[in-house]
Amino acid sequence: MIKPYPWYYRPLNRLLRGLAHLPLSVLYGLAEVMYFLLAYVLRYRQKVVLKNLRNSFPEKPENEILRIQKAFYRHFAQVMVETLKLAVMPAEELKRRVWFSNPEVMERHFAQGRTVLGLSSHAGNWEWVLTSGAAWLSAHADGVYKPLSNPFFESFMHQLRTRTGAGLIPMRDTLRDMLQRRGETRVVSLLSDQAAGPEDRPYWTQFMNQDSGFYTSADRLASRFHCPVVYVSIRRLRRGYYQIILTELYDGDAPLPANEFLVTEAFVRQLEHDIHAFPADYLWTHRRWKHKRPVSEPVS
Template sequence: MRKRTISGSPRQRDATPKPYPWYYAPLRWLLMGLAYLPWAVLYFLADGLYLLFAYVVRYRWRVILENLRNSFPEKSEAEIRQIGKAFYQHFSQVLVETLKLAVMTDEELKHRVHFPNPEVLERYLQAGRMAIGLSSHAGNWEWVLTSGAVWLSDEVDGVYKPLNNPFFESFMAELRTRTGAGLIPMRDTLRDMVQRKGEPRVVSLLSDQAAGPEDRPYWTTFMHQEAGFYTSADRLAARFQAPVVYVSIRRLRRGYYEIVLTELYDGSTPLPADGFPITEAFVRHLERDIRAWPEQYLWTHRRWKHKRG
């Protein structure tokens, strides 16, 4: 694990696991016990979760169908339902794979996540620059930050929304930082980047989250629907002259993924003051990935719940 040398930064304080009530201890023991199970057993459990989600509790099935119908108006109802069931299967595997992070070694994670072109980021890190990575809730999004920390030569920090439950906030922070990655609470992003300006590292943003009207979002068409996006990528890139890279992750087979990097901005070309070209480019790349592997996107969240005021 990489050595942390920055003291007092918001990233370091919030990445430290927080205390939680004692009665969560049995739950932690259960989760850790499951994490130590062999992959074959975990995927057997994932198959059970799939059957539970798809045929018993039908977890957010109406939301999934609504999102898929609006996103793929050209597909038949049978095709929509087939994608929905395939998503349940993918989602069940993501759950057990995320839990397995509790005990995976750096070597195993590097073996299971392939980076064919890390040089897209490495050339900036070797030049001593900070870069911004834009990822989404596609593939196994929890493996993006953790695998980036073992593949890349410098530090990788992820911007995240803290959870309200103290146990899961602590447990997820532990999983996400095991391989040496750092965490930055969303509210502290600008302060952290100002304090650490000039340090070579990658700051990772999950950029497909729904931005509400109060966030002054950038509105564009996303999967045939109007959607608001956070404009952090454009604003931070312009302020810090930071290159921006799109992070595409897709499942190759059970437990194996490929992450491909695509440069969206070189960090030196002037950006327009009245537009958001980086965010727009991110949206178009994400659309391409969703259309290629629709079952690997997170359809359970209400991505299009906000409307333009």
């Protein structure tokens, strides 16, 4: 249940919704101003971005790292205005801007009445993945998310993410939701590249040249509920247009070995491939590698 936000956020709500009504061409002009501010004035998380890039691409010269950094800030600013546009964008326009090249990868499982787990990441425009999936796919789409602490932004983002018919599941309620809706025909989308802390019992592996801990919920849910698992790759074709390519990681039938996390490992390798192909389109401001592998944890 979304909590009401304080009255003094109402002017901000009107401002954001007013901006959302502007044409995307105008919003992209605003994004150029935001890009300049983020990259050159505020230097938003610049140390984090450069550290992440240098550690992820040790083979690249510094001038290439700086080029990717600048391209990332421009992409990030564009994603921000594209996300804002969700407040008023019709589902038909979103479907025109996000092309699912092979929806049959999921549709064949929907035809059997199954729940599919869709594993996506903070690449391309991750906010358009769930919302466009609700417009493209024949089954209902739900997204697992971390609720925001600020009541206004939690309410605002909730409305944006559900406008095209998608549902949202707080991360802490994922297992309960899967139990209550067992066997329902739908896709449950998980942003699976978030940094898992020690309390989450993460799966540790090498990702982008660094030790990385990943949530293991995909393997656990797929094994318990016999869900097929699909990797969701979103690639920017040009400004404001994306392609989604689906890759099946697990068919939901063969038993998954316990404590090997084959699904998560397959997701990591697919994501790594995408990042190498489109390095500027990943969320480098994210403190993805803030946790360290315990000394007692074996190297996989």
